[in-house]
Amino acid sequence: MSASDGRGGAPGLGRRLEAWLPQIVVSPIFALSFFFVYCFIGWTIYISFTKSRMLPVYELAGLLQYERLWATPRWYVALENLFVFGGLFIVGCLVIGLVLAILLDQRIRAEGVLRTIYLYPMALSFIVTGTAWKWILNPGLGIERVAHGLGFENFKFDWLINPDMAIYTIVIAGIWQSSGYVMALFLAGLRSVDDEIIKAAAIDGAGPLRTYAGIVLPMLGPVFLSAIIILTHLAVKSFDLVIALTGGGPGYATDLPATFMYAYAFQRSELGMAAASAVMMLATIMAIMVPYLYSELRGGNR
Amino acid sequence: MPGVSLRNIWKRFGTTEVLKGISLDLEEGEFVVLVGPSGCGKSTLLNIVAGLETLSEGDVLIGDRVVNDVPPKDRNIAMVFQSYSLYPTKTVRKNITFGMEIRRVEKAHQDAALRSVSELLHIDPYLERKPGQLSGGQRQRVAMARALVRDPDVFLFDEPLSNLDAKLRIEMRTEIKKLHKRLEKSIIYVTHDQIEAMTLASRIAVMDAGHIRQFAPPEEIYESPADLFVASFIGSPPMNIVRGRVEQDDGIRITVENDGGPAIRFPVPEKFAAGASAYLGKDVDLGLRPETVTAEGGQTGSDLFAFDRPIELVEPTGPDTMLVFGLGGQEVIARVRPEDARPAGQQFRFVANMAKAKLFDPETGRRI
Amino acid sequence: MSGRTDDIVRPKGARQAVLRVLLFVILGLFAAYYLLPLFVMVSTSLKTLEEIRTGTLVSLPGTVTFEPWAKAWSAACVGVKCEGLKPYFWNSVLIAVPGVAISTFLGALAGYALTKWRFRGADVIFGLMLFGAFIPFQVILLPMARTLGLLGLAGTIPGLILVHVVYGLAFTTLFFRNFAVGVSDSIVQAAKIDGAGFFSIFFRILVPMAVPTFGVTVIWQFTQIWNDFLFGVAFTSSDSNPVTVALNNVVATSTGVKEYNVDMAAAILAGLPTLLVYVIAGRYFVRGLAAGAVKG
Numbered sequence: 001m002s003a004s005d006g007r008g009g010a011p012g013l014g015r016r017l018e019a020w021l022p023q024i025v026v027s028p029i030f031a032l033s034f035f036f037v038y039c040f041i042g043w044t045i046y047i048s049f050t051k052s053r054m055l056p057v058y059e060l061a062g063l064l065q066y067e068r069l070w071a072t073p074r075w076y077v078a079l080e081n082l083f084v085f086g087g088l089f090i091v092g093c094l095v096i097g098l099v100l101a102i103l104l105d106q107r108i109r110a111e112g113v114l115r116t117i118y119l120y121p122m123a124l125s126f127i128v129t130g131t132a133w134k135w136i137l138n139p140g141l142g143i144e145r146v147a148h149g150l151g152f153e154n155f156k157f158d159w160l161i162n163p164d165m166a167i168y169t170i171v172i173a174g175i176w177q178s179s180g181y182v183m184a185l186f187l188a189g190l191r192s193v194d195d196e197i198i199k200a201a202a203i204d205g206a207g208p209l210r211t212y213a214g215i216v217l218p219m220l221g222p223v224f225l226s227a228i229i230i231l232t233h234l235a236v237k238s239f240d241l242v243i244a245l246t247g248g249g250p251g252y253a254t255d256l257p258a259t260f261m262y263a264y265a266f267q268r269s270e271l272g273m274a275a276a277s278a279v280m281m282l283a284t285i286m287a288i289m290v291p292y293l294y295s296e297l298r299g300g301n302r
Numbered sequence: 303m304p305g306v307s308l309r310n311i312w313k314r315f316g317t318t319e320v321l322k323g324i325s326l327d328l329e330e331g332e333f334v335v336l337v338g339p340s341g342c343g344k345s346t347l348l349n350i351v352a353g354l355e356t357l358s359e360g361d362v363l364i365g366d367r368v369v370n371d372v373p374p375k376d377r378n379i380a381m382v383f384q385s386y387s388l389y390p391t392k393t394v395r396k397n398i399t400f401g402m403e404i405r406r407v408e409k410a411h412q413d414a415a416l417r418s419v420s421e422l423l424h425i426d427p428y429l430e431r432k433p434g435q436l437s438g439g440q441r442q443r444v445a446m447a448r449a450l451v452r453d454p455d456v457f458l459f460d461e462p463l464s465n466l467d468a469k470l471r472i473e474m475r476t477e478i479k480k481l482h483k484r485l486e487k488s489i490i491y492v493t494h495d496q497i498e499a500m501t502l503a504s505r506i507a508v509m510d511a512g513h514i515r516q517f518a519p520p521e522e523i524y525e526s527p528a529d530l531f532v533a534s535f536i537g538s539p540p541m542n543i544v545r546g547r548v549e550q551d552d553g554i555r556i557t558v559e560n561d562g563g564p565a566i567r568f569p570v571p572e573k574f575a576a577g578a579s580a581y582l583g584k585d586v587d588l589g590l591r592p593e594t595v596t597a598e599g600g601q602t603g604s605d606l607f608a609f610d611r612p613i614e615l616v617e618p619t620g621p622d623t624m625l626v627f628g629l630g631g632q633e634v635i636a637r638v639r640p641e642d643a644r645p646a647g648q649q650f651r652f653v654a655n656m657a658k659a660k661l662f663d664p665e666t667g668r669r670i
Numbered sequence: 671m672s673g674r675t676d677d678i679v680r681p682k683g684a685r686q687a688v689l690r691v692l693l694f695v696i697l698g699l700f701a702a703y704y705l706l707p708l709f710v711m712v713s714t715s716l717k718t719l720e721e722i723r724t725g726t727l728v729s730l731p732g733t734v735t736f737e738p739w740a741k742a743w744s745a746a747c748v749g750v751k752c753e754g755l756k757p758y759f760w761n762s763v764l765i766a767v768p769g770v771a772i773s774t775f776l777g778a779l780a781g782y783a784l785t786k787w788r789f790r791g792a793d794v795i796f797g798l799m800l801f802g803a804f805i806p807f808q809v810i811l812l813p814m815a816r817t818l819g820l821l822g823l824a825g826t827i828p829g830l831i832l833v834h835v836v837y838g839l840a841f842t843t844l845f846f847r848n849f850a851v852g853v854s855d856s857i858v859q860a861a862k863i864d865g866a867g868f869f870s871i872f873f874r875i876l877v878p879m880a881v882p883t884f885g886v887t888v889i890w891q892f893t894q895i896w897n898d899f900l901f902g903v904a905f906t907s908s909d910s911n912p913v914t915v916a917l918n919n920v921v922a923t924s925t926g927v928k929e930y931n932v933d934m935a936a937a938i939l940a941g942l943p944t945l946l947v948y949v950i951a952g953r954y955f956v957r958g959l960a961a962g963a964v965k966g
Contacts, residue, residue, distance in 0.1 A: 014408040021787075021867070022787035023789055023869060024782075025779055025783050026783045026792075026795065029779065029794050030780070030799065031800055032836055032839065033798070033799045036810065036814070038798070040810040040813040041809055041810065044809050047774075047849065080501065080685055096700075103696060104697070106693060108693070112942070116952055117814075122948075122959065125708060125898075125899065125940065125941060126897070126899065126936075127897075127915075128897075128914075129915065129942070130934075131921050132934070133707060135714065135727075135930055135933065137710075138930075141726075141930070145727065146726045146727050146728055167853055176703070176707070184956055195387060196383040197382070197388075197390075198375075198677060199349075200381070200387040200388075202373070202374045202375065202675075202678050203374045203375060203401075204352075204375065204399070204401035204404060205374075205376075205379050210785040214389075215389050215391070221391075224857065235836065237807070238847075238898065239900050244899075258806065258900075262807040262904070265808075266904065273906040274812065277808070277813060277896060278812075279809065281809065282805060285804060285805065289801075293800065353678065354675075354677070354680075355678070368681075371682060372679065373678070373680055373681055
């Protein structure tokens with residue numbers, strides 16, 4: 001594999017090959033990526049502008065599928081759920097993550113163990129945790145029975161099968177799964193604050209509350225941004241958790257765009273509409289990710 | 303009134319002892335510099351005075367008050383940190399007034415205090431900027447302003463100049479000295495730079511391995527170092543130390559053997575004779591500062607002693623030239639006028655001012 | 671040693687002591703909240719159905735039975751087939767091992783080539799590849815299904831491996847690029863002067879230095895692939911389902927009595943490999959998560 005291979009026969013050929021080796025190695029990897037990401041996105045976008053139903057047809061039909069999509073009540077349910085779920089999920093994870101990070105930052109002995117406990121849900125599949133939560137939230141045998149056992153005879157907890165409340169069970173499980181991750185992000189941020197700044201605040205007379213609120217948290221602006229971006233990303237992509245916990249039901253009460261797309265693509269054979277909904281998801285993510293990635297990469301090169 | 307007293311301070315982290323019984327008295331208005339190599343415990347000691355670290359044993363007094371359990375904010379101290387530690391999200395103005403806001407100082411009073419320190423330190427042009435937009439020197443000034451505005455009993459400085467470039471460092475050094483003249487407040491200042499210590503201090507505490515080796519005014523530290531550590535830590539280039547044997551031969555002499563050359567027998571002046579005679583037949587360490595070893599005619603005095611050694615290396619510094627030569631197996635530096643210097647390899651006649659020589663016990667390191 | 675802030679002299683007194691106790695109470699409550707589902711899963715999986723019907727969620731099993739575990743492993747019904755999770759568990763292993771290995775190796779090569787042999791366009795290529803990590807996969811589901819069909823890989827394990835490799839590349843490349851950026855260029859230059867070429871620098875210098883990065887990447891990819899559900903459910907058929915899909919089918923199978931204890935045992939079995947990895951190599955796992963937050 002070295003340049004000297006070419007010394008015997010055609011001089012320079014080996015060396016020229018060597019000079020191009022990095023490009024030669026990267027190009028198939030890049031081509032793979034390019035084909036499976038960009039060509040596929042292109043294909044999906046194209047299909048969203050056709051009349052495709054069961055099978056793809058390549059005749060353009062303008063905005064037909066988008067018109068159909070936006071005339072579908074189920075799509076509105078999915079969007080509304082995304083806002084409710086996304087909003088509560090992001091706020092819940094941020095609040096719990098931040099509180100836990102600040103509490104853990106008090107240099108307590110059990111920190112390592114607690115951190116491990118708070119973060120382990122991230123290692124599990126949403127299907128696994130969804131199965132557990134489904135059992136815990138089971139209307140007859142779950143929390144309701146525990147409450148009855150404690151003497152609250154009239155306690156009723158049927159969110160899982162109540163179309164108006166089912167989406168909140170997904171919020172509960174989602175926050176449980178991801179808040180530890182946000183805690184880890186914030187804790188790393190807190191630990192990166194220069195100790196001398198905290199000492200300076202102590203000399204200025206700021207108590208712990210004032211030190212965090214007035215000095216440390218404002219310094220964590222970038223961590224907040226990262227956390228919000230990641231959580232948004234997780235929320236928009238949420239699929240497994242819904243499937244495992246409610247299957248999108250009751251009815252389609254807990255549909256999210258991700259499950260909507262899947263249902264229309266693989267169960268109802270509405271390729272065009274499925275593609276249109278996927279494009280809407282992509283647009284949402286891109287609107288958030290592209291400026292973020294751009295600024296991150298720029299920042300990194302500086 | 304507010305001096306600072308440290309009484310037998312110990313600090314342990316688990317089984318490591320960082321401070322081993324430090325006692326120190328600082329009078330009001332004094333400028334004390336804690337100097338020593340890194341890891342000697344000087345920053346820990348400063349943090350203990352500030353209340354940023356607890357002590358394991360002993361007492362810290364500010365004025366007449368024992369402050370061991372008093373939080374930093376109630377000690378009436380101000381501190382300037384090595385990294386300046388300005389609050390990055392606050393403007394310069396807010397950085398300076400933050401402490402006053404917490405102490406609920408009246409707004410009018412805050413403004414007046416802000417105005418006076420920002421004029422004093424020439425930072426008014428950038429009061430509305432964030433620390434990130436300031437140069438190192440400007441940040442340093444803001445950090446000092448933040449400390450000044452507290453009007454504390456004691457100022458604490460933790461290596462405040464070590465992040466500045468050489469030129470700025472000298473400038474700020476002068477500025478700090480002027481400030482001290484003007485405010486007449488007690489200052490404890492930590493540095494590892496012995497020149498900073500010499501120029502600033504009214505008294506220097508030289509620390510090593512959790513002990514104070516010597517606590518004295520700069521001239522005394524330089525002229526009468528208590529032991530080998532202080533002698534070799536203070537001064538640049540450092541004091542030359544060579545080992546020799548004390549012998550009685552036409553007065554008391556110290557004989558230094560040389561490879562490839564005759565032994566040199568340094569006469570011990572009258573004033574050291576009594577101390578040195580106790581070591582007759584034993585080894586001592588002879589300390590000669592570079593400026594006390596010159597060319598012939600380079601210095602005057604009654605206890606000059608001339609000897610010949612070959613020059614090994616010539617190092618011009620501008621005003622002086624350093625001649626390096628071997629003595630008793632050590633490299634020794636002589637400081638000569640540039641016109642007296644000769645090329646390396648030549649035999650040279652050096653003159654040592656024995657009145658300024660120091661003798662040390664090689665075992666204990668104490669000065670004789 | 672002096673860079674600590676926990677040693678600052680703080681006011682002492684009853685209020686501080688109360689706050690300290692409160693701190694531990696709150697932290698403990700949160701720990702209970704995070705552990706509750708795991709506890710419920712384990713305890714339910716060890717109960718008999720009878721006990722589940724009479725007891726509650728939080729009660730400990732009176733008589734411990736491993737029956738549900740045995741059933742979940744080898745007899746539970748996935749749809750109409752009643753062979754337990756075992757075949758699907760091995761499917762997941764067969765998917766994860768090559769998937770992790772190939773995507774890690776390619777990502778390492780790409781990350782190295784893109785940073786240490788900076789050719790024109792390397793940054794653009796990296797940017798384009800990185801973007802692939804953040805697309806919602808719904809946008810590629812349809813063309814992928816067709817492509818796998820055309821390749822004759824629809825519903826097969828190699829097909830799913832291909833999918834995981836392709837969409838894992840963005841992350842593995844990111845991890846190795848971040849690593850390689852931190853390696854001094856002069857090391858590569860020195861090796862070039864010594865006569866080492868592209869591959870010998872990679873294998874003999876970069877790879878030995880990158881052991882921790884390999885750890886992070888392997889753990890990240892393993893967790894991603896093992897826990898994947900979307901690709902599994904979209905691109906495999908019943909025989910080639912990964913364990914997550916099978917688990918979901920076990921839970922959703924509605925024939926006969928609902929066996930919650932078997933469901934829970936199945937869930938633990940499906941989660942065990944990643945949980946073990948987390949417990950054993952948690953440090954690398956957290957670093958992977960942090961790198962997943964795109965710190966450039």
